[in-house]
Amino acid sequence: MNATTGRSNPLWTVLAVLYAFAILFPVIWMASMMFKPADVMFARPTVFLFTPTLEHFDYVIELGFVWNLLTSFLLCTISTALVVLIGTPAAYAFARFEMRGKDDLFLFILASRMGPPVCLVIPFYLIFAKIGLIDTFAGLTLAYMTFNLSFYVWVLRSFCRDLPVELEEAAALEGWSRPQIFRRVVFPLLRNGIVATAVLCFIFAWNEFLFAFMLGGKTVQTLPVAIPKLITSQGVRWGEMAVVGIVALVPVLAVVIALQRHIVRGLTLGAVKG
Amino acid sequence: MAAVTDTAMSQPAPRIRKERFWYPYLLIAPTMITLVIVSLIPFLYAIYLSFHKAKYGRVGDFIWFDNYAGLLADERFWSAISTAGIFVAIAVPVEFMLGLAGAMVLNHGVRGRSVLVPLLFIPTMMAPIVVGLLWKIMLAGSWGFISYNVLERFGILGETSIFASPHLALGALIFVDIWQWTPFMMLAFFAGLQALPLGPYRAAAVDGANGAQIFFRLTLPMMSPLLAVIGLLRLIDAFKVFDTVFILTGGGPGIATESPSVLAYKMTFEFWNIGEASALAVLVWIAFFVFCNAFYQIAKKRLNAF
Numbered sequence: 001m002n003a004t005t006g007r008s009n010p011l012w013t014v015l016a017v018l019y020a021f022a023i024l025f026p027v028i029w030m031a032s033m034m035f036k037p038a039d040v041m042f043a044r045p046t047v048f049l050f051t052p053t054l055e056h057f058d059y060v061i062e063l064g065f066v067w068n069l070l071t072s073f074l075l076c077t078i079s080t081a082l083v084v085l086i087g088t089p090a091a092y093a094f095a096r097f098e099m100r101g102k103d104d105l106f107l108f109i110l111a112s113r114m115g116p117p118v119c120l121v122i123p124f125y126l127i128f129a130k131i132g133l134i135d136t137f138a139g140l141t142l143a144y145m146t147f148n149l150s151f152y153v154w155v156l157r158s159f160c161r162d163l164p165v166e167l168e169e170a171a172a173l174e175g176w177s178r179p180q181i182f183r184r185v186v187f188p189l190l191r192n193g194i195v196a197t198a199v200l201c202f203i204f205a206w207n208e209f210l211f212a213f214m215l216g217g218k219t220v221q222t223l224p225v226a227i228p229k230l231i232t233s234q235g236v237r238w239g240e241m242a243v244v245g246i247v248a249l250v251p252v253l254a255v256v257i258a259l260q261r262h263i264v265r266g267l268t269l270g271a272v273k274g
Numbered sequence: 275m276a277a278v279t280d281t282a283m284s285q286p287a288p289r290i291r292k293e294r295f296w297y298p299y300l301l302i303a304p305t306m307i308t309l310v311i312v313s314l315i316p317f318l319y320a321i322y323l324s325f326h327k328a329k330y331g332r333v334g335d336f337i338w339f340d341n342y343a344g345l346l347a348d349e350r351f352w353s354a355i356s357t358a359g360i361f362v363a364i365a366v367p368v369e370f371m372l373g374l375a376g377a378m379v380l381n382h383g384v385r386g387r388s389v390l391v392p393l394l395f396i397p398t399m400m401a402p403i404v405v406g407l408l409w410k411i412m413l414a415g416s417w418g419f420i421s422y423n424v425l426e427r428f429g430i431l432g433e434t435s436i437f438a439s440p441h442l443a444l445g446a447l448i449f450v451d452i453w454q455w456t457p458f459m460m461l462a463f464f465a466g467l468q469a470l471p472l473g474p475y476r477a478a479a480v481d482g483a484n485g486a487q488i489f490f491r492l493t494l495p496m497m498s499p500l501l502a503v504i505g506l507l508r509l510i511d512a513f514k515v516f517d518t519v520f521i522l523t524g525g526g527p528g529i530a531t532e533s534p535s536v537l538a539y540k541m542t543f544e545f546w547n548i549g550e551a552s553a554l555a556v557l558v559w560i561a562f563f564v565f566c567n568a569f570y571q572i573a574k575k576r577l578n579a580f
Contacts, residue, residue, distance in 0.1 A: 012382055015379060016376075016380065020393050023457055024397075026453075027400075027408065029412065030411055042417040045422065046417070046422055086308055089302070089304070090306070093298040093301035094302065099298050105302070105306065107567065108314075110569075114565075115317075116538075117516070118516055118535040118536075119538065119556075119559050122538070125542070125543075142311070149305060149312075207400070209517045214543065227404075228521070245407050245408070249396075252396065255399060256393075257392050263398075264462050267458060268462055269507070269573075271500070271504070271507075272462055272500060272503075273469065
């Protein structure tokens with residue numbers, strides 16, 4: 001809280017609420033399209049009131065979108081679990097120890113986060129095609145490491161830096177080994193940070209399109225990739241697209257409600273403590 | 275890089291007792307090995323490809339800088355750079371200003387922030403492909419909600435769809451980017467404002483400073499490293515825009531909305547000119563590395579964040 005914060009101003013409140021509504025209106029509109037019958041979908045003037053229908057849901061299920069959902073869920077879970085496993089010790093090490101060339105190593109990690117995915121997808125595609133990793137869970141898990149492992153290490157490191165080093169020193173004086181200290185002192189304190197960062201990784205993987213589109217295929221087809229599938233030769237299935245879009249949004253909604261304090265820190269790669 | 279390392283040493287990094295020298299390296303080894311495989315090797319492979327004649331998946335002769343020369347002589351490349359330039363030059367400053375203004379509003383006492391804040395995160399956290407879908411629905415030809423109820427009513431749009439006109443299509447993409455990222459800028463700046471120390475504001479109040487003086491002499495200078503870091507981050511992200519362009523316009527009409535990412539994609543997967551696409555990827559990568567380094571230096575030295 002700083003000095004300028006004080007009594008709330010009704011005018012500002014109204015303005016902020018209006019802004020939030022304007023921002024979210026397209027989402028609400030898309031949600032209404034899930035239930036909108038096809039005959040009023042394209043009506044001019046726009047139809048606001050209609051008898052809701054579930055036909056779009058039926059079609060989405062018929063097309064097997066449940067499999068896309070499962071694939072997405074499985075892929076994101078596997079890749080996030082691996083990231084946590086590999087990245088946690090590194091984040092801790094970067095926060096606690098001096099290393100030769102630490103800055104350069106750290107910059108390399110940042111660079112692999114920031115590089116445009118389209119630049120990576122070209123070599124990935126050629127290499128994967130050679131060694132048979134196209135359309136496999138392993139291939140996509142590997143590809144997701146580029147942005148998620150680097151992200152995880154960066155953000156978790158900022159959480160590690162927040163921990164008081166004194167506790168670890170005290171434990172070391174007690175004669176605890178390094179792994180013991182990590183398990184019994186650091187991990188309990190770091191747990192919230194790990195969960196928050198991992199959940200953000202999950203969302204990034206969940207939202208990812210380009211890698212999944214180019215390196216996936218018929219076997220591994222995630223939910224975002226399935227959306228363009230609804231642009232068929234008989235026309236675009238807007239209602240179905242709305243259903244899939246909203247389903248894709250559900251985890252995102254859960255996360256913004258549960259994690260709001262950590263999202264800013266995550267999205268600024270730890271530069272801003274939310 | 276020696277100078278950089280020195281600053282890292284002098285910075286108050288928390289340390290326990292002297293550890294065996296290899297211990298931290300052991301901890302980072304799995305991460306570094308993985309990143310070498312998934313990030314460094316593809317990058318080196320892209321460099322390799324960029325120096326070879328590579329079309330239709332067949333890697334041919336070593337041709338020095340021919341791919342680069344071909345790329346730089348290609349008008350389409352310059353068009354993509356300028357499209358991205360226009361996109362970034364309009365979208366990022368607008369997001370920045372609106373974000374800062376919004377953060378000030380939030381900070382000046384808005385009721386129900388605990389409900390508003392999570393809602394404002396939604397556009398940013400959404401899958402870009404869903405963002406594209408949303409705006410395809412809102413701006414679709416004759417029946418899109420905004421096309422019909424706003425654009426047509428006020429005569430902004432003629433006969434055609436907004437995505438059929440080169441200028442409007444780019445404008446729409448910029449608008450979508452602003453829609454998606456302004457709330458995030460707002461919340462990030464708001465988090466920064468909330469973390470500012472109280473002392474200077476008390477002193478300013480005692481000295482009888484007015485609102486503008488407080489903003490320009492106190493808030494802005496104290497916020498500047500944070501503003502720079504977040505601005506840079508957004509700049510980097512905006513420059514590599516792909517998903518929303520891909521679903522909304524596919525780079526069209528013609529090449530009017532083709533960003534470097536979309537061009538690299540098309541060069542690879544539509545023209546199969548892998549050599550030149552790799553050259554483009556390498557150039558973009560190098561440009562990004564410069565920005566990336568700037569982000570890191572500011573964040574570390576001025577914000578003491580890393």
